[in-house]
Amino acid sequence: MQLLLSLFIVSLSIIGIADSSYISWHEWQNIIPPCGGNFDCGAVLASSWAYIGPLPIAYLGLFYYLTVFILGLLHVVDVDQRIITKKLQRFAVQPIELLWLLTLAGDLFSLYLIWIMAFAIGEWCKYCLVSAAISGSLFILTSLYLKTAQQTPALFIRSLVQKKLGFLYRNLVKPCCFLIDAEKVHTAILGLGEQLGQITIAKGIIKTCFAVNSPKLLTTKASIHFPNRVGLSAGFDYNGQLSNILPAIGFGWHTIGTVTLEPYAGNRKPRLGRFPDSKGLLVNKGLKNHGARAIIAHLGQQQLKIPTGISIASTNKHFDSTRDQILDILQCFWLFEHSGVDHKYYELNISCPNTFEGEPFTTPSRLSLLLTALDQLHLTRPVFIKMPIDQGAQATRELLAVVAKHTVAGVIFGNLTKDKTNPSVTPADRKRWKTMRGNISGKPTWERSNAHIALTKKEFGNRFVIVGTGGIFSPADAAEKIHLGADLVQLITGMVFQGPQLIGEINLDQLRRMEKHT
Ligand SMILES: Cc1cc2nc3c(=O)[nH]c(=O)nc-3n(C[C@H](O)[C@H](O)[C@H](O)COP(=O)(O)O)c2cc1C
Known part of the structure:
Protein backbone atom coordinates (compact mmCIF):
# COMPACT_ATOMS: atom_id res chain seq x y z
CA MET A 1 0.00 0.00 0.00
CA GLN A 150 -0.03 4.53 12.10
CA GLN A 151 -0.16 8.32 12.18
CA THR A 152 -3.32 10.36 12.06
CA PRO A 153 -2.65 13.98 11.07
CA ALA A 154 -3.73 15.10 14.58
CA LEU A 155 -1.27 12.72 16.25
CA PHE A 156 1.36 13.70 13.74
CA ILE A 157 1.03 17.44 14.42
CA ARG A 158 1.19 16.70 18.17
CA SER A 159 4.29 14.63 17.72
CA LEU A 160 5.87 17.31 15.57
CA VAL A 161 5.30 19.91 18.29
CA GLN A 162 6.79 17.48 20.85
CA LYS A 163 9.82 16.90 18.65
CA LYS A 164 10.41 20.61 18.14
CA LEU A 165 10.14 21.22 21.88
CA GLY A 166 12.58 18.38 22.55
CA PHE A 167 14.96 19.70 19.92
CA LEU A 168 14.88 23.18 21.49
CA TYR A 169 15.32 21.74 24.98
CA ARG A 170 18.28 19.50 24.11
CA ASN A 171 20.07 22.04 21.96
CA LEU A 172 19.38 25.27 23.80
CA VAL A 173 17.89 24.94 27.27
CA LYS A 174 19.85 21.92 28.51
CA PRO A 175 23.32 23.10 27.43
CA CYS A 176 22.71 26.40 29.28
CA CYS A 177 21.28 24.69 32.39
CA PHE A 178 24.13 22.19 32.48
CA LEU A 179 26.59 25.11 32.82
CA ILE A 180 24.99 26.03 36.15
CA ASP A 181 25.16 24.17 39.47
CA ALA A 182 22.58 21.34 39.37
CA GLU A 183 20.94 22.13 42.69
CA LYS A 184 20.55 25.82 41.78
CA VAL A 185 18.80 24.81 38.54
CA HIS A 186 16.57 22.36 40.40
CA THR A 187 15.57 25.03 42.96
CA ALA A 188 14.93 27.59 40.21
CA ILE A 189 12.73 25.15 38.28
CA LEU A 190 10.71 24.35 41.39
CA GLY A 191 10.15 28.09 41.99
CA LEU A 192 9.26 28.70 38.34
CA GLY A 193 6.94 25.69 38.23
CA GLU A 194 5.16 26.88 41.38
CA GLN A 195 4.70 30.40 39.97
CA LEU A 196 3.48 29.18 36.57
CA GLY A 197 1.06 26.86 38.33
CA GLN A 198 -0.72 29.95 39.72
CA ILE A 199 -1.23 31.56 36.30
CA THR A 200 -4.18 30.12 34.39
CA ILE A 201 -3.10 31.40 30.97
CA ALA A 202 0.44 30.06 31.42
CA LYS A 203 -0.97 26.66 32.35
CA GLY A 204 -3.21 26.77 29.28
CA ILE A 205 -0.29 27.47 26.94
CA ILE A 206 1.89 24.81 28.56
CA LYS A 207 -0.95 22.30 28.39
CA THR A 208 -1.53 23.02 24.70
CA CYS A 209 2.15 22.48 23.91
CA PHE A 210 2.95 19.54 26.18
CA ALA A 211 -0.01 17.53 27.45
CA VAL A 212 -1.50 14.59 25.58
CA ASN A 213 -4.94 13.79 26.96
CA SER A 214 -7.15 10.99 25.78
CA PRO A 215 -9.72 8.76 27.49
CA LYS A 216 -7.83 5.84 25.95
CA LEU A 217 -4.88 6.58 28.24
CA LEU A 218 -6.98 6.26 31.39
CA THR A 219 -6.01 3.38 33.63
CA THR A 220 -7.25 2.27 37.04
CA LYS A 221 -4.83 0.66 39.48
CA ALA A 222 -5.31 0.08 43.20
CA SER A 223 -8.75 1.73 42.75
CA ILE A 224 -7.10 4.97 41.66
CA HIS A 225 -8.04 6.45 38.27
CA PHE A 226 -4.87 7.61 36.55
CA PRO A 227 -5.34 9.89 33.48
CA ASN A 228 -2.23 8.21 32.07
CA ARG A 229 0.54 5.92 33.26
CA VAL A 230 3.40 8.44 33.43
CA GLY A 231 4.22 9.85 36.86
CA LEU A 232 6.81 12.15 38.39
CA SER A 233 9.00 10.10 40.69
CA ALA A 234 9.68 10.99 44.33
CA GLY A 235 12.53 13.39 44.96
CA PHE A 236 11.95 16.05 42.32
CA ASP A 237 9.05 17.82 44.04
CA TYR A 238 10.10 17.12 47.61
CA ASN A 239 8.07 19.92 49.23
CA GLY A 240 4.94 19.71 47.07
CA GLN A 241 5.39 22.85 44.98
CA LEU A 242 4.42 21.48 41.57
CA SER A 243 0.89 20.14 42.04
CA ASN A 244 -0.68 22.82 39.84
CA ILE A 245 1.75 22.70 36.93
CA LEU A 246 2.40 18.97 36.46
CA PRO A 247 -1.02 18.16 34.93
CA ALA A 248 -0.35 20.86 32.30
CA ILE A 249 2.95 19.19 31.42
CA GLY A 250 1.01 15.97 30.87
CA PHE A 251 1.85 13.89 33.93
CA GLY A 252 -0.79 11.37 34.92
CA TRP A 253 0.29 11.20 38.53
CA HIS A 254 2.80 12.65 40.93
CA THR A 255 4.66 11.73 44.11
CA ILE A 256 5.54 14.42 46.65
CA GLY A 257 8.51 13.88 48.93
CA THR A 258 10.15 11.94 50.29
CA VAL A 259 8.64 13.65 53.33
CA THR A 260 9.86 12.90 56.83
CA LEU A 261 8.28 13.62 60.22
CA GLU A 262 10.92 16.19 61.06
CA PRO A 263 12.37 18.65 58.57
CA TYR A 264 15.86 18.05 57.20
CA ALA A 265 18.01 20.75 55.58
CA GLY A 266 19.85 18.26 53.42
CA ASN A 267 23.28 16.65 53.45
CA ARG A 268 26.42 18.72 53.06
CA LYS A 269 26.79 20.34 49.61
CA PRO A 270 27.38 19.45 46.83
CA ARG A 271 24.37 17.15 47.00
CA LEU A 272 23.31 17.05 43.36
CA GLY A 273 25.56 16.47 40.37
CA ARG A 274 25.48 15.29 36.77
CA PHE A 275 27.15 12.42 34.98
CA PRO A 276 26.15 13.28 31.39
CA ASP A 277 28.20 10.48 29.80
CA SER A 278 26.53 7.88 32.00
CA LYS A 279 23.15 9.64 31.62
CA GLY A 280 22.67 9.85 35.36
CA LEU A 281 22.39 12.31 38.21
CA LEU A 282 24.44 12.02 41.38
CA VAL A 283 22.07 12.47 44.32
CA ASN A 284 23.07 13.07 47.91
CA LYS A 285 20.20 15.15 49.26
CA GLY A 286 19.56 12.82 52.17
CA LEU A 287 15.77 13.38 52.16
CA LYS A 288 15.95 17.17 52.27
CA ASN A 289 12.40 18.42 52.95
CA HIS A 290 10.40 20.85 55.08
CA GLY A 291 8.94 18.10 57.27
CA ALA A 292 5.43 16.62 57.40
CA ARG A 293 3.68 19.41 59.30
CA ALA A 294 4.96 22.22 57.07
CA ILE A 295 4.13 20.29 53.90
CA ILE A 296 0.64 19.45 55.12
CA ALA A 297 0.08 23.14 55.91
CA HIS A 298 1.42 24.11 52.48
CA LEU A 299 -0.77 21.66 50.58
CA GLY A 300 -3.80 22.59 52.66
CA GLN A 301 -7.10 21.28 51.36
CA GLN A 302 -6.71 22.12 47.68
CA GLN A 303 -8.16 19.63 45.22
CA LEU A 304 -5.30 18.02 43.33
CA LYS A 305 -5.94 17.51 39.61
CA ILE A 306 -4.00 14.27 39.17
CA PRO A 307 -3.56 11.39 41.62
CA THR A 308 -0.89 12.51 44.02
CA GLY A 309 0.97 10.41 46.55
CA ILE A 310 3.11 11.16 49.56
CA SER A 311 6.43 9.38 49.81
CA ILE A 312 7.35 8.80 53.45
CA ALA A 313 10.56 7.65 55.14
CA SER A 314 12.10 7.94 58.56
CA THR A 315 13.63 11.29 59.48
CA ASN A 316 17.28 11.53 58.51
CA LYS A 317 18.79 11.38 62.00
CA HIS A 318 20.13 8.86 64.45
CA PHE A 319 17.58 6.66 66.27
CA ASP A 320 18.36 4.87 69.51
CA SER A 321 16.24 1.88 68.52
CA THR A 322 14.36 0.34 65.60
CA ARG A 323 11.17 0.93 67.56
CA ASP A 324 11.84 4.68 67.67
CA GLN A 325 12.55 4.70 63.97
CA ILE A 326 9.34 2.83 63.17
CA LEU A 327 7.37 5.20 65.42
CA ASP A 328 8.84 8.16 63.53
CA ILE A 329 7.58 6.69 60.24
CA LEU A 330 4.17 5.81 61.65
CA GLN A 331 3.68 9.31 63.03
CA CYS A 332 4.40 10.76 59.62
CA PHE A 333 1.79 8.45 58.02
CA TRP A 334 -0.67 9.30 60.78
CA LEU A 335 -0.27 13.05 60.23
CA PHE A 336 -1.04 12.73 56.53
CA GLU A 337 -3.83 10.23 57.06
CA HIS A 338 -5.63 12.66 59.36
CA SER A 339 -4.87 15.81 57.38
CA GLY A 340 -7.03 17.53 54.77
CA VAL A 341 -4.47 16.79 52.03
CA ASP A 342 -6.09 15.41 48.87
CA HIS A 343 -3.56 12.60 48.31
CA LYS A 344 -4.58 9.29 46.81
CA TYR A 345 -1.76 6.94 47.84
CA TYR A 346 1.41 6.60 49.91
CA GLU A 347 4.89 5.50 49.00
CA LEU A 348 6.94 3.95 51.74
CA ASN A 349 10.55 4.71 50.91
CA ILE A 350 12.66 1.94 52.42
CA SER A 351 15.50 2.42 49.99
CA CYS A 352 16.97 5.90 50.34
CA PRO A 353 20.68 5.23 50.37
CA ASN A 354 21.73 8.79 51.31
CA THR A 355 20.65 8.80 54.93
CA PHE A 356 22.26 8.69 58.33
CA GLU A 357 20.93 5.21 59.04
CA GLY A 358 21.43 3.80 55.51
CA GLU A 359 18.63 1.45 54.42
CA PRO A 360 17.45 -0.07 57.72
CA PHE A 361 14.35 -1.81 56.38
CA THR A 362 15.75 -3.73 53.46
CA THR A 363 16.20 -7.01 55.33
CA PRO A 364 13.14 -9.32 55.51
CA SER A 365 12.96 -9.38 59.31
CA ARG A 366 13.17 -5.60 59.79
CA LEU A 367 10.83 -4.93 56.87
CA SER A 368 8.37 -7.35 58.42
CA LEU A 369 8.51 -5.39 61.71
CA LEU A 370 7.84 -2.12 59.93
CA LEU A 371 4.98 -3.45 57.78
CA THR A 372 3.32 -5.19 60.72
CA ALA A 373 3.31 -1.88 62.56
CA LEU A 374 2.05 -0.05 59.48
CA ASP A 375 -0.85 -2.50 59.08
CA GLN A 376 -2.07 -1.37 62.50
CA LEU A 377 -2.71 2.14 61.16
CA HIS A 378 -5.46 0.80 58.84
CA LEU A 379 -4.64 3.41 56.26
CA THR A 380 -7.49 4.39 53.95
CA ARG A 381 -5.21 4.82 50.93
CA PRO A 382 -3.06 2.24 49.16
CA VAL A 383 0.63 1.95 49.97
CA PHE A 384 3.36 1.36 47.38
CA ILE A 385 6.84 0.41 48.55
CA LYS A 386 9.86 2.06 46.97
CA MET A 387 12.29 -0.82 46.63
CA PRO A 388 16.08 -0.91 46.46
CA ILE A 389 17.61 -2.12 43.19
CA ASP A 390 21.16 -3.14 43.99
CA GLN A 391 20.32 -6.47 45.62
CA GLY A 392 20.18 -9.72 43.66
CA ALA A 393 17.15 -11.73 42.59
CA GLN A 394 17.05 -13.90 45.72
CA ALA A 395 17.16 -10.96 48.13
CA THR A 396 14.43 -9.21 46.14
CA ARG A 397 12.31 -12.36 46.11
CA GLU A 398 12.60 -12.59 49.92
CA LEU A 399 11.63 -8.96 50.42
CA LEU A 400 8.65 -9.35 48.08
CA ALA A 401 7.51 -12.43 49.96
CA VAL A 402 7.39 -10.32 53.14
CA VAL A 403 5.64 -7.43 51.41
CA ALA A 404 3.01 -9.80 49.94
CA LYS A 405 1.87 -10.73 53.44
CA HIS A 406 0.89 -7.15 54.30
CA THR A 407 -1.64 -4.60 53.13
CA VAL A 408 0.67 -3.24 50.48
CA ALA A 409 -0.86 -2.53 47.08
CA GLY A 410 2.21 -2.07 44.97
CA VAL A 411 5.97 -2.01 44.59
CA ILE A 412 8.16 0.49 42.82
CA PHE A 413 11.38 -0.65 41.16
CA GLY A 414 13.19 1.22 42.12
CA ASN A 415 15.44 3.71 43.80
CA LEU A 416 18.95 5.00 43.03
CA THR A 417 21.92 2.71 42.50
CA LYS A 418 24.67 2.91 45.09
CA ASP A 419 26.78 0.17 43.47
CA LYS A 420 30.06 1.85 42.54
CA THR A 421 30.92 -1.09 40.28
CA ASN A 422 27.74 -0.62 38.20
CA PRO A 423 28.86 -1.36 34.61
CA SER A 424 26.37 1.14 33.16
CA VAL A 425 28.41 3.95 34.68
CA THR A 426 31.28 4.84 32.35
CA PRO A 427 34.79 4.04 33.68
CA ALA A 428 35.64 7.75 33.84
CA ASP A 429 32.47 8.52 35.82
CA ARG A 430 33.10 5.53 38.08
CA LYS A 431 36.50 6.99 38.87
CA ARG A 432 34.94 10.39 39.69
CA TRP A 433 32.18 8.72 41.70
CA LYS A 434 34.72 7.01 43.99
CA THR A 435 35.72 10.40 45.38
CA MET A 436 32.16 11.71 45.69
CA ARG A 437 29.22 11.09 48.02
CA GLY A 438 25.88 10.13 46.58
CA ASN A 439 24.08 7.60 44.43
CA ILE A 440 23.09 7.53 40.82
CA SER A 441 19.78 7.80 38.97
CA GLY A 442 19.03 7.48 35.27
CA LYS A 443 20.43 4.94 32.83
CA PRO A 444 22.63 3.16 35.39
CA THR A 445 19.40 2.07 37.13
CA TRP A 446 17.73 0.82 33.91
CA GLU A 447 18.90 -2.82 33.78
CA ARG A 448 18.33 -3.61 37.44
CA SER A 449 14.97 -1.92 37.60
CA ASN A 450 13.88 -3.94 34.57
CA ALA A 451 15.18 -7.20 36.00
CA HIS A 452 13.25 -6.66 39.24
CA ILE A 453 10.06 -5.68 37.39
CA ALA A 454 10.23 -8.87 35.30
CA LEU A 455 10.92 -11.01 38.37
CA THR A 456 8.00 -9.50 40.31
CA LYS A 457 5.59 -10.01 37.43
CA LYS A 458 6.76 -13.56 36.80
CA GLU A 459 6.74 -14.74 40.39
CA PHE A 460 3.96 -12.67 41.96
CA GLY A 461 1.61 -12.25 39.00
CA ASN A 462 -1.00 -9.61 39.73
CA ARG A 463 -0.44 -9.50 43.50
CA PHE A 464 1.19 -6.07 43.20
CA VAL A 465 0.64 -2.96 41.16
CA ILE A 466 4.12 -2.72 39.67
CA VAL A 467 5.63 0.70 39.06
CA GLY A 468 8.61 0.86 36.72
CA THR A 469 11.09 3.59 37.58
CA GLY A 470 14.67 4.05 36.47
CA GLY A 471 16.31 5.16 33.25
CA ILE A 472 13.23 6.00 31.17
CA PHE A 473 14.63 8.32 28.50
CA SER A 474 12.28 7.63 25.59
CA PRO A 475 8.79 6.35 24.75
CA ALA A 476 10.38 3.01 23.82
CA ASP A 477 11.95 2.81 27.32
CA ALA A 478 8.55 3.31 28.96
CA ALA A 479 6.99 0.73 26.63
CA GLU A 480 9.76 -1.74 27.53
CA LYS A 481 9.03 -1.40 31.25
CA ILE A 482 5.30 -1.85 30.59
CA HIS A 483 6.06 -4.87 28.42
CA LEU A 484 8.10 -6.39 31.26
CA GLY A 485 5.15 -6.06 33.64
CA ALA A 486 4.96 -2.49 34.91
CA ASP A 487 1.42 -1.15 35.33
CA LEU A 488 2.60 2.42 35.73
CA VAL A 489 5.88 4.24 35.15
CA GLN A 490 7.66 7.12 36.83
CA LEU A 491 10.67 9.21 35.89
CA ILE A 492 12.90 12.15 36.76
CA THR A 493 16.27 11.87 35.03
CA GLY A 494 14.90 11.25 31.53
CA MET A 495 12.97 14.52 31.84
CA VAL A 496 16.14 16.34 32.88
CA PHE A 497 18.19 14.93 29.97
CA GLN A 498 15.55 14.79 27.22
CA GLY A 499 13.14 17.59 28.18
CA PRO A 500 9.68 17.87 29.72
CA GLN A 501 8.00 17.04 26.38
CA LEU A 502 9.12 13.45 27.05
CA ILE A 503 5.95 12.85 29.08
CA GLY A 504 3.71 13.79 26.14
CA GLU A 505 5.91 11.77 23.78
CA ILE A 506 5.45 8.68 25.93
CA ASN A 507 1.68 9.16 26.04
CA LEU A 508 1.51 9.75 22.31
CA ASP A 509 3.51 6.60 21.73
CA GLN A 510 1.20 4.66 24.05
CA LEU A 511 -1.80 5.91 22.04
CA ARG A 512 -0.16 4.82 18.78
CA ARG A 513 0.59 1.41 20.17
CA MET A 514 -3.05 1.04 21.26
CA GLU A 515 -4.27 2.08 17.81
CA LYS A 516 -1.92 -0.44 16.24
CA HIS A 517 -3.52 -3.21 18.28
CA THR A 518 -7.15 -2.24 17.59
C1 LIG B 1 17.32 14.53 42.49
C2 LIG B 1 16.71 13.23 42.90
C3 LIG B 1 16.18 13.11 44.17
C4 LIG B 1 15.59 11.92 44.56
N1 LIG B 1 15.03 11.82 45.79
C5 LIG B 1 14.27 10.74 46.09
C6 LIG B 1 13.50 10.70 47.27
O1 LIG B 1 13.49 11.65 48.05
N2 LIG B 1 12.76 9.59 47.50
C7 LIG B 1 12.72 8.52 46.66
O2 LIG B 1 12.00 7.55 46.91
N3 LIG B 1 13.45 8.54 45.51
C8 LIG B 1 14.21 9.62 45.21
N4 LIG B 1 14.92 9.66 44.05
C9 LIG B 1 14.92 8.47 43.17
C10 LIG B 1 13.88 8.62 42.08
O3 LIG B 1 12.60 8.70 42.63
C11 LIG B 1 13.95 7.45 41.07
O4 LIG B 1 13.62 6.30 41.77
C12 LIG B 1 15.31 7.29 40.45
O5 LIG B 1 15.87 8.55 40.17
C13 LIG B 1 15.25 6.48 39.18
O6 LIG B 1 14.42 7.10 38.22
P1 LIG B 1 14.98 8.03 37.04
O7 LIG B 1 16.07 7.29 36.35
O8 LIG B 1 13.81 8.27 36.15
O9 LIG B 1 15.47 9.29 37.66
C14 LIG B 1 15.55 10.82 43.65
C15 LIG B 1 16.12 10.95 42.40
C16 LIG B 1 16.67 12.14 42.01
C17 LIG B 1 17.25 12.26 40.62
Missing part, protein backbone atom coordinates in the same frame (compact mmCIF):
# COMPACT_ATOMS: atom_id res chain seq x y z
CA GLN A 2 2.76 2.44 0.96
CA LEU A 3 4.65 1.64 -2.23
CA LEU A 4 1.53 2.29 -4.31
CA LEU A 5 0.95 5.62 -2.57
CA SER A 6 4.61 6.57 -3.08
CA LEU A 7 4.31 5.74 -6.80
CA PHE A 8 1.26 8.00 -7.08
CA ILE A 9 3.11 10.78 -5.24
CA VAL A 10 6.10 10.50 -7.58
CA SER A 11 3.88 10.35 -10.71
CA LEU A 12 1.88 13.40 -9.66
CA SER A 13 5.03 15.33 -8.80
CA ILE A 14 6.36 14.57 -12.32
CA ILE A 15 3.17 16.07 -13.80
CA GLY A 16 3.67 19.02 -11.41
CA ILE A 17 7.28 19.40 -12.63
CA ALA A 18 6.10 19.36 -16.26
CA ASP A 19 3.36 21.93 -15.54
CA SER A 20 5.55 24.33 -13.56
CA SER A 21 8.54 23.90 -15.97
CA TYR A 22 6.28 24.87 -18.85
CA ILE A 23 5.19 28.09 -17.14
CA SER A 24 8.72 28.76 -15.85
CA TRP A 25 10.20 28.38 -19.35
CA HIS A 26 7.70 30.91 -20.73
CA GLU A 27 8.37 33.20 -17.81
CA TRP A 28 12.12 32.95 -18.55
CA GLN A 29 11.41 33.83 -22.23
CA ASN A 30 9.13 36.61 -21.07
CA ILE A 31 6.17 35.27 -23.06
CA ILE A 32 2.68 34.17 -22.05
CA PRO A 33 1.96 30.46 -22.71
CA PRO A 34 -0.96 29.68 -25.02
CA CYS A 35 -4.12 29.33 -22.97
CA GLY A 36 -7.28 29.00 -25.11
CA GLY A 37 -10.90 28.49 -24.17
CA ASN A 38 -12.36 30.66 -21.45
CA PHE A 39 -8.99 31.10 -19.70
CA ASP A 40 -6.83 34.21 -19.58
CA CYS A 41 -3.40 33.03 -18.48
CA GLY A 42 -1.81 36.37 -19.30
CA ALA A 43 -4.05 38.25 -16.83
CA VAL A 44 -2.90 35.88 -14.10
CA LEU A 45 0.77 35.19 -14.99
CA ALA A 46 1.64 38.78 -15.82
CA SER A 47 -0.10 40.19 -12.74
CA SER A 48 1.79 41.32 -9.65
CA TRP A 49 0.15 38.34 -7.83
CA ALA A 50 2.34 35.96 -9.87
CA TYR A 51 5.48 37.14 -8.04
CA ILE A 52 6.78 37.07 -4.52
CA GLY A 53 9.06 40.10 -4.61
CA PRO A 54 11.19 39.59 -7.74
CA LEU A 55 10.66 35.81 -7.67
CA PRO A 56 8.09 34.33 -10.06
CA ILE A 57 5.78 31.88 -8.32
CA ALA A 58 6.29 29.51 -11.26
CA TYR A 59 9.96 29.00 -10.21
CA LEU A 60 8.86 28.36 -6.65
CA GLY A 61 6.36 25.78 -7.93
CA LEU A 62 9.09 24.02 -9.91
CA PHE A 63 11.34 23.89 -6.83
CA TYR A 64 8.41 22.60 -4.75
CA TYR A 65 7.55 19.74 -7.14
CA LEU A 66 11.23 18.78 -7.51
CA THR A 67 11.52 18.50 -3.71
CA VAL A 68 8.32 16.45 -3.49
CA PHE A 69 9.62 14.25 -6.32
CA ILE A 70 12.92 13.57 -4.51
CA LEU A 71 11.27 12.89 -1.15
CA GLY A 72 8.64 10.70 -2.83
CA LEU A 73 11.34 8.79 -4.70
CA LEU A 74 13.10 8.02 -1.40
CA HIS A 75 9.98 6.08 -0.42
CA VAL A 76 9.82 4.21 -3.75
CA VAL A 77 13.39 3.10 -4.31
CA ASP A 78 14.94 0.99 -1.63
CA VAL A 79 17.14 3.72 -0.16
CA ASP A 80 18.28 3.03 3.37
CA GLN A 81 15.92 5.44 5.09
CA ARG A 82 17.92 5.23 8.26
CA ILE A 83 20.74 7.28 6.71
CA ILE A 84 18.36 10.06 5.68
CA THR A 85 16.38 9.79 8.86
CA LYS A 86 19.59 10.16 10.84
CA LYS A 87 20.47 13.35 8.96
CA LEU A 88 16.94 14.72 9.36
CA GLN A 89 16.91 13.71 13.03
CA ARG A 90 19.10 16.75 13.71
CA PHE A 91 16.07 18.78 12.70
CA ALA A 92 13.70 16.42 14.56
CA VAL A 93 11.72 15.39 11.47
CA GLN A 94 11.30 12.21 9.37
CA PRO A 95 11.19 12.17 5.51
CA ILE A 96 7.47 11.33 5.38
CA GLU A 97 6.74 14.03 7.94
CA LEU A 98 8.66 16.56 5.86
CA LEU A 99 6.75 15.44 2.77
CA TRP A 100 3.40 15.81 4.52
CA LEU A 101 4.27 19.28 5.80
CA LEU A 102 5.48 20.31 2.38
CA THR A 103 2.32 19.12 0.62
CA LEU A 104 0.18 20.76 3.31
CA ALA A 105 1.98 24.06 2.65
CA GLY A 106 1.68 23.48 -1.12
CA ASP A 107 -2.04 22.80 -0.84
CA LEU A 108 -2.69 25.86 1.31
CA PHE A 109 -0.72 28.01 -1.10
CA SER A 110 -2.71 26.65 -4.07
CA LEU A 111 -5.97 27.47 -2.28
CA TYR A 112 -4.66 30.98 -1.73
CA LEU A 113 -3.86 31.30 -5.47
CA ILE A 114 -7.34 30.07 -6.41
CA TRP A 115 -8.82 32.70 -4.12
CA ILE A 116 -6.63 35.38 -5.81
CA MET A 117 -7.74 34.26 -9.30
CA ALA A 118 -11.39 34.18 -8.28
CA PHE A 119 -11.65 37.40 -6.30
CA ALA A 120 -8.60 39.63 -6.94
CA ILE A 121 -7.92 39.05 -10.66
CA GLY A 122 -11.23 37.66 -11.85
CA GLU A 123 -9.58 35.49 -14.51
CA TRP A 124 -8.39 31.88 -14.55
CA CYS A 125 -5.08 30.32 -15.65
CA LYS A 126 -5.49 26.66 -16.59
CA TYR A 127 -1.88 25.76 -15.69
CA CYS A 128 -2.43 27.16 -12.20
CA LEU A 129 -5.62 25.13 -11.85
CA VAL A 130 -3.76 21.95 -12.88
CA SER A 131 -1.13 22.76 -10.26
CA ALA A 132 -3.80 23.32 -7.60
CA ALA A 133 -5.40 19.95 -8.44
CA ILE A 134 -1.99 18.24 -8.19
CA SER A 135 -1.22 19.94 -4.85
CA GLY A 136 -4.56 18.91 -3.40
CA SER A 137 -4.08 15.31 -4.53
CA LEU A 138 -0.52 15.22 -3.19
CA PHE A 139 -1.76 16.35 0.21
CA ILE A 140 -4.44 13.65 0.25
CA LEU A 141 -1.89 11.00 -0.76
CA THR A 142 0.69 11.98 1.87
CA SER A 143 -2.07 12.07 4.53
CA LEU A 144 -3.07 8.55 3.51
CA TYR A 145 0.58 7.51 3.68
CA LEU A 146 0.82 8.90 7.21
CA LYS A 147 -2.29 6.96 8.18
CA THR A 148 -0.80 3.71 6.88
CA ALA A 149 2.27 4.50 9.02
